[in-house]
Amino acid sequence: MDPCQAALSIVKELREAGFQAYLVGGCVRDRLLGKEPEDYDVCTDARPDQVEALFPRTIATGIRHGTVTVIAAGHPVEVTTFRVEGAYRDGRRPDHVRFVGRVEEDLARRDFTINAMAQDPEGAIIDPFGGRRDLERRVIRTVGAAEDRFREDALRMVRAVRLAAQLEFSLHPETEAAIRRMAPDLARLSVERVTQELEKVWKARRPSRAVASLFRLGMMKHLPPFHRWDLPSFPRPPALDALDGAASRRMRWALLLHLCGQKPEEAAGRLKELRLPRRDAEEIGRLYRxxxxxxxxxxxxxxxxxxxxxxxxxxxxxxxxxxxxxxxxxxxxxxxxxxxxxxxxxMPIRRWEELAVNGKDLIDAAGRPAGPWVGRTLRILADAVILGRLPNNHQLLIKEGVRIGRDATADPGDDD
Incomplete structure (x- = not known):
């Protein structure tokens, strides 16, 4: 059973139990575009406790907001009760939700029209806000007034830009105008949420579209942590275009730092500000330098x-x-x-593991205690081997290593 069949089996089981149930959101959008969705979501009028009682394997991922993850044939599917939302006083989550009985009420709380569609098991689409029309027009438009949606959660402005890049759509004029007006609200976002959106941008065929919009619409100077950096006003098109076709995620992060005018020697620190894992930050910084x-x-x-x-x-x-x-x-x-x-x-060797001697061999052969001389000697030997000045032969390298180590005894700072 594939993920789609797993989600549809949940919909059918809910319906057989007397509830309403639909596929909803991004999976409906992607299916209409002829794409395979990354994941599937289900909405229903069943309450969370009723969903938990109906399915043997569930995870209480967001009970307070009506979401239960159901595991069907090994596939996790989020099942959310129809709901309307209260005020977003923290600019991220509603203070409270109220469960409702109609799918149209649930769709009205969603961000963009192309994400505010539901589909029943027979394929019929519920589309109260013109999402299908916007798919045909290739436009990103908010459900209702754009300022209301962005006031609820400022991250929706970044999502609009990211979706436009991923789908190669344009922003609706009213949506774009609201982003320009409300860009200062982006300063309230957490760095982690911004970075998560950028990670999704890197998966787009043309990530330059999103980055160009972040600068063009005045968003970049307000987004944390970029608002603390000395940013250029707008990167030149050739530099932006370099993002497209970049072969790896870490190359795209490095190019973003370059577009933002950040010095190579500061790269690792900047990436840590973006809350990237330490190893990623150091590797990308090394690549950039x-x-x-x-x-x-x-x-x-x-x-x-x-x-x-x-x-x-x-x-x-x-x-x-x-x-x-x-x-x-x-x-x-x-x-x-x-x-x-x-x-x-x-090259006869390309990694340290391929060198025919190691530190213990040198210590045993020289009869000397371990110390900095060991690493220094190994570096000299490896350099001679990779440049063809010595063969990668254990006995010859031991002999040469002992000689190098003996000569090093004249340096009083060499041993511990």
């Missing part, structure tokens, strides 16, 4: 050292990022990719 300083020509020894230090995949990615940042041109990138691939094929 490497790309920003990439030379227009690369000597063989330096190229092989980079391959050993960073890996061939990282080098190719940094080279591509460097071109997209305008540090090197396409001709230089092609020359260097060819050279890097050739050097990678020639």
């Amino acid at each position: 490497s790309a920003a300083a990439w030379p227009s020509s690369l000597a063989e020894e330096e190229g092989k050292r980079r391959i050993f230090r960073d890996g061939i995949g990282f080098c190719r990615e940094a080279l591509e990022l460097s071109r997209r940042m305008g540090v090197i041109d396409e001709a230089a990138r092609l020359r260097q990719v060819e050279a890097l691939n050739r050097w990678n094929g020639e």
Whole structure:
């Protein structure tokens, strides 16, 4: 049973039990567009306790707001009771919800018309706000007055821009005008929610559309944490276009920092402000620094050292990022990719694990205690092997390593 069949089985079981039930929201939109939805949601007039009683496997994910996750054939499906919402005093969640008996009332609380449609098991569409018409027109329009929707939750402004990029739609003039007026309200958002939306933007075929809108509509200067940064007024189109076709998520994050005028040496800190995991922040920062300083020509020894230090995949990615940042041109990138691939094929080792000696071997052979001399000696040996000056032979490397370690004894600061 696939996710769609799982969701429909829940709808049918609810209906057989005497309740109303429909597929709702983004899954209906995507099915009408001929796309496979990422997930499926169901709405019903059954109360959360009734849903829990009807299905054997449930998770109480949002009981207070009427949501129960039902596990059907291994697929999680959110089932939410028809509801209307009270005031959004925190600009994010309603203070209270009230369960209602009609699906049309539930659809009226949703953000955009294309997300405010429901579908029954026979395929009939309930569309009280013109969502199908807006799909045909390829436009993002709010349900009701745009300012009301954005006042309830300012993140909806970012979602509008993100959806427009993902679907390659345009913003309805009234929706766009409301975003321009209400952009200062974005300052109330949490960094985590902003970052989650940007992560979704990176999955779009043309993420530049969303980033351009964030600048064009005056949103970027109010979004946390960007409102604390010294931002350019509007990035040049070639720099924006570089986001499209970028081969990886981390390349797109690095390009965003570049578009925002952030220094490579500050990249990791900026990404931590965005609440990215520490490892991600450090890796993206390293990629950005490497790309920003990439030379227009690369000597063989330096190229092989980079391959050993960073890996061939990282080098190719940094080279591509460097071109997209305008540090090197396409001709230089092609020359260097060819050279890097050739050097990678020639190198006898490409990782530390492939070196025929390790630290314990050196300590045992030299009869010396561990200390900084071990790492230094291994680096010298590895460099000699990757450049073809020494074979990757255990006995020869032990002999040379002991000699290097013995010579190092003259340096009083070498041992602990």
